[in-house]
Amino acid sequence: MAEKSYRDAIRDAMMEEMDRDPNVLIMGEDIGVYEGTFRITAGMLKKYGPKRVIDTPIAEAGMAGTAVGMAMLGLRPIVEMMTMNFAIVAADQILNHAAKVRYFSGGQVDVPMVIRGPQGAGVQLSAQHSQTFEAFYGHFPGLAVVAPATPADAKGMLKTAIRGKDPVIFLESAALYGMKGEVPDDPDFTVPFGKSRVAREGSDVTVVSYGRMLQLSLIVADKLSKDEGIEAEVIDLRSMRPLDLDPVYESVAKTHRAIVVQEQWKPFGAAAEISASIMENAFDDLDAPVERVTGEDVPMPYARNLELLATPNESHVAEAIKKVMYRA
Amino acid sequence: MPEVKEQTATIDAAACAPEWKEILRQMIFIRRFEEATEREFRKGKIGGYLHVYSGQEAVASGVLTAIRKGDIVFSGYRDHAHALALGAEPRRVMAELFGKGTGVSKGKGGSMHLFDVEHGFYGGYGIVGGHLTLATGAAYALRYQQTDRIAVCYFGDGAMNIGSFHEALNMAGLWGKQGLCPMLLIIENNGYAMGTSVDRHSALTDLAARVRAYNIPAEKIDGQDVFAIRGAADRIVRQIRETGTPYCIEAITYRFSGHGAADILQPYRSKDEVEQHKHRDPILIMRNRLAEMCAITDDDVKKMDEEANAEVAKAVQFAEESEQPEASELFTDVVSNG
Numbered sequence: 001m002a003e004k005s006y007r008d009a010i011r012d013a014m015m016e017e018m019d020r021d022p023n024v025l026i027m028g029e030d031i032g033v034y035e036g037t038f039r040i041t042a043g044m045l046k047k048y049g050p051k052r053v054i055d056t057p058i059a060e061a062g063m064a065g066t067a068v069g070m071a072m073l074g075l076r077p078i079v080e081m082m083t084m085n086f087a088i089v090a091a092d093q094i095l096n097h098a099a100k101v102r103y104f105s106g107g108q109v110d111v112p113m114v115i116r117g118p119q120g121a122g123v124q125l126s127a128q129h130s131q132t133f134e135a136f137y138g139h140f141p142g143l144a145v146v147a148p149a150t151p152a153d154a155k156g157m158l159k160t161a162i163r164g165k166d167p168v169i170f171l172e173s174a175a176l177y178g179m180k181g182e183v184p185d186d187p188d189f190t191v192p193f194g195k196s197r198v199a200r201e202g203s204d205v206t207v208v209s210y211g212r213m214l215q216l217s218l219i220v221a222d223k224l225s226k227d228e229g230i231e232a233e234v235i236d237l238r239s240m241r242p243l244d245l246d247p248v249y250e251s252v253a254k255t256h257r258a259i260v261v262q263e264q265w266k267p268f269g270a271a272a273e274i275s276a277s278i279m280e281n282a283f284d285d286l287d288a289p290v291e292r293v294t295g296e297d298v299p300m301p302y303a304r305n306l307e308l309l310a311t312p313n314e315s316h317v318a319e320a321i322k323k324v325m326y327r328a
Numbered sequence: 329m330p331e332v333k334e335q336t337a338t339i340d341a342a343a344c345a346p347e348w349k350e351i352l353r354q355m356i357f358i359r360r361f362e363e364a365t366e367r368e369f370r371k372g373k374i375g376g377y378l379h380v381y382s383g384q385e386a387v388a389s390g391v392l393t394a395i396r397k398g399d400i401v402f403s404g405y406r407d408h409a410h411a412l413a414l415g416a417e418p419r420r421v422m423a424e425l426f427g428k429g430t431g432v433s434k435g436k437g438g439s440m441h442l443f444d445v446e447h448g449f450y451g452g453y454g455i456v457g458g459h460l461t462l463a464t465g466a467a468y469a470l471r472y473q474q475t476d477r478i479a480v481c482y483f484g485d486g487a488m489n490i491g492s493f494h495e496a497l498n499m500a501g502l503w504g505k506q507g508l509c510p511m512l513l514i515i516e517n518n519g520y521a522m523g524t525s526v527d528r529h530s531a532l533t534d535l536a537a538r539v540r541a542y543n544i545p546a547e548k549i550d551g552q553d554v555f556a557i558r559g560a561a562d563r564i565v566r567q568i569r570e571t572g573t574p575y576c577i578e579a580i581t582y583r584f585s586g587h588g589a590a591d592i593l594q595p596y597r598s599k600d601e602v603e604q605h606k607h608r609d610p611i612l613i614m615r616n617r618l619a620e621m622c623a624i625t626d627d628d629v630k631k632m633d634e635e636a637n638a639e640v641a642k643a644v645q646f647a648e649e650s651e652q653p654e655a656s657e658l659f660t661d662v663v664s665n666g
Contacts, residue, residue: 025472050506051472057502062495065461066468069479072450073400073469092492096455097462105443105451106434107661141662165664 001184007177009151010040010116013158014078016187018048021076024162027054027063028080037082038118038177064090064115068098068167071113076162081117084133084171090115098167099142114161116170118177120212120263121300121311130300130307132264134210137169138240138273144193146239147171147211151181153238156191163190173212194242198251202231205321206251208274209261210237213293213312217261220317232321240270248274249282256287257324261317266294288324293317338562341555344622351393351554352614352624353632355385358409359611360636361418362585364644365408365425365439369589373648374425376438381409383584386610387482387516388413390557391577394565395480395512400448400470402463403482405440406516406583407452410482416444418639419646428650435653436661456521457487460496460513467511468503471572478510478568485535486521494542500574501543507572512564513539515578516551522587523596536578544574551581552610555617582608 004012018024025048030037032045032055045053056063060081067077081087087094098111121130137145144166148154154172161168183189199214200221209217214236221232233251237243252258258278260271275290296310322328339345362380369378381388388409392401403410411421416432424431425439433443440454450466453459463481470477487493503509515536521529532538536546547564550556557579564575582605586594594602618624 051508057495057498059495059499061492062461062464062499065458065492065496066465066499069402069462069465069467070469070472071465072462073466073473075469075472077465089491092455092458093461097453097458101451102663103661104433104437104441105445105661106432106436108433108443108445109450110664144663 001182003180004151004183005177006151006154006172006179007038007040009155009183010158010172011042011044012183013155013162015044015047017159017162018052020187023074024076024078025052025054026078026080027056027067029056029058029082031055031080036080038174041080060086060089061093064093065097067113067115068093068101068111071111071167072101072109076112078114078116078162081115083129084117084119085129085131087115087117087133094143094167094169095140099140102166103142110165111167112165114158114168114170116158116172118172118174120173120175121307122174124302124304124307125300126302127299132262133169134171134240135268135270135273138270142167143241144168144239145171145241146193148238149176149211149214149236151179152183153191155183156189157193157238159190160193171211175212176215179215191238193239194244196235196237196244196247198233198247199236200232200234202233202255204231204255204257205233205325206248206255206258207232207234207261207317207321208237208248208258209234210240211263213261213263216312216314217317220314220321223314224318224321230321230325245274245277245281248278252278252282253285256285258286259291259293259317259320259324261293261312263312264295265297266292267297269294288326291320291324293320339558341559342621347393348618349622349624351389351558352611352618354389354413355554355611355614356629356632357636357639358385358388358412360633360640361412361643362408364640365422366585366589368425368644374439375427377405378425378439378589379406379587380585381406381583383605383609384516384518384551384581385409386554386557386614387514387551387579387581390554391480391512391514391561394558394561395478398448398475398477399480400450400466400477401480401482402450402459402466403452404456404459404484404487405452405454406484407440407442411442411444411449411452414444414449415447416442416449419643422643422647423650426647426650427652428647429653429657430646430650434657436657457483457490457493459483460487461492463511464496464500464503464509467500467509467574471508471510476569478512478565480512480514482514482516484521485515485517485519485526486524486529488515488535488538489529497539497542497544504544504573509574510568510572511574512568513544513574513576515539515576516581517578518581518583520587520596523591523594525596536576539576539578544576546576546578548578548580551579552608552613554610554614
């Protein structure tokens with residue numbers, strides 16, 4: 001084990017896989033000479049050369065679509081989206097091509113590719129640079145969609161993504177890039193998709209989250225434990241597709257209460273899917289309706305005070321927990 | 329389906345090489361096959377959308393007989409001829425159209441998504457122009473893996489206005505500078521993007537010029553003349569294979585049937601126009617030429633027709649008698665199973 005930042009964990013995963021398999025390559029905007037907007041790819045061009053670390057034009061559809069073609073021919077491309085907001089330009093390539101070609105070919109091709117990049121609110125990045133996409137991609141069969149919350153998961157899940165046979169949407173958070181944590185050194189350390197984990201044990205209420213909001217949930221859980229004696233069990237979903245809710249149902253059987261925390265818009269969001277599933281599968285265990293903590297239903301504003309109002313914070317999570325415990 | 333032997337050397341357009349007869353046979357077969365699909369569609373045996381290739385056969389046969397095993401081909405939704413010319417089993421292509429489990433895509437793709445990777449056919453795609461990026465990436469992969477295989481990408485004039493077209497061609501032009509994009513682009517310019525003519529959909533009607541804007545050489549070739557297409561393809565394929573750089577053929581062609589099976593009225597063009605173009609039927613042009621070159625007779629052609637019809641009938645029968653996909657197939661091939 002070594003202490004690593006989330007950023008370094010991602011880079012380590014990519015470089016170890018590139019060392020391991022010559023078919024792995026990475027492409028993206030300004031990932032080579034510039035070394036990446038968030039410096040995830042620093043040093044990679046120098047080590048692997050321009051054939052494997054490809055600086056692309058600003059052309060997200062081109063990046064994603066060429067990656068599909070490469071993957072169908074046996075390469076394992078990683079596409080770095082400077083931010084996931086830009087990947088909307090490539091929606092046709094991702095949703096109509098990457099996600100479906102295995103199916104409509106009757107299983108004649110594998111599509112081992114990763115589309116990765118940061119999503120979510122930063123600091124005053126405004127409407128076009130602050131969005132989250134787990135619900136958007138999670139809607140489509142044929143994709144895997146993951147959102148790791150820790151450096152260890154970032155590394156282990158990225159390795160799983162690179163070694164797989166399917167297109168993976170790998171959702172990072174720029175706000176987590178500097179976060180540090182213990183990461184196993186074993187070059188074959190991987191974290192499988194579709195295995196939620198209990199990030200914090202508790203007996204009073206179940207808090208379900210992933211990605212950056214998982215970290216927020218853990219902070220609130222510790223505070224409530226200290227200040228009010230409430231013990232929240234926090235579940236890290238890790239992946240949206242495949243989605244593993246069994247640990248959530250097991251937890252709800254114990255706590256009888258649940259909230260779901262997601263960063264952005266409530267309508268048709270991940271929290272809606274998860275709370276509906278809890279209702280369908282654990283209805284008799286519930287002592288209160290499932291509560292959703294979400295961002296406000298507006299495009300992200302620029303002004304810092306408005307941005308903070310639009311985004312879930314500690315008190316939103318604490319209030320939701322108290323509400324389902326009838327302690328509000 | 330008549331198979332045309334792999335070519336190692338350019339065939340002489342002036343001499344009566346046996347291969348020319350096989351190409352004629354293939355073109356006739358494709359025409360008869362497409363006519364059958366239209367009949368079966370009207371009978372309700374084929375569902376969904378059906379886009380047939382009649383009139384454009386020289387573009388498929390002229391190019392796809394010039395490449396070799398290992399080369400790969402991408403196409404749009406008007407893809408039956410490309411699959412057949414590459415050697416896909418006609419009965420399995422027909423079965424796919426019938427939505428049967430014996431189809432080339434297990435009945436999960438249909439007319440727009442024929443697939444036969446074993447024969448180098450990497451698919452028909454239904455989002456116009458969306459597949460150009462895939463072909464570009466595939467071409468990169470072929471060079472990355474240090475092979476001398478090439479990718480061929482068919483698309484229509486209507487595919488040249490979507491963003492993916494421009495993003496793909498720009499990247500192909502860039503990668504070509506490093507010898508990393510062995511791709512032959514074939515514009516099947518049949519004059520119409522569905523029902524919108526080239527002068528109504530393209531600000532610049534010289535389509536080859538638009539390709540050249542991305543530093544990719546492009547030539548206009550008569551797409552009704554298989555000798556012209558094949559001659560150009562022989563030369564260009566060799567160059568692409570040697571250099572790893574992309575090249576484009578703008579094949580000027582015409583489709584005789586509607587855009588799709590539902591395009592009955594065709595308000596965007598006159599019957600006269602269609603009749604005029606039928607004088608330049610690629611099969612007619614070729615048989616006249618072979619009559620001069622190889623003394624091919626009407627009886628020879630009649631025999632080819634009969635053989636084609638017989639094989640098409642067998643394909644229809646196979647499709648008819650095949651089982652629908654198992655219900656369990658609904659859930660397979662969504663993602664890998666390991």
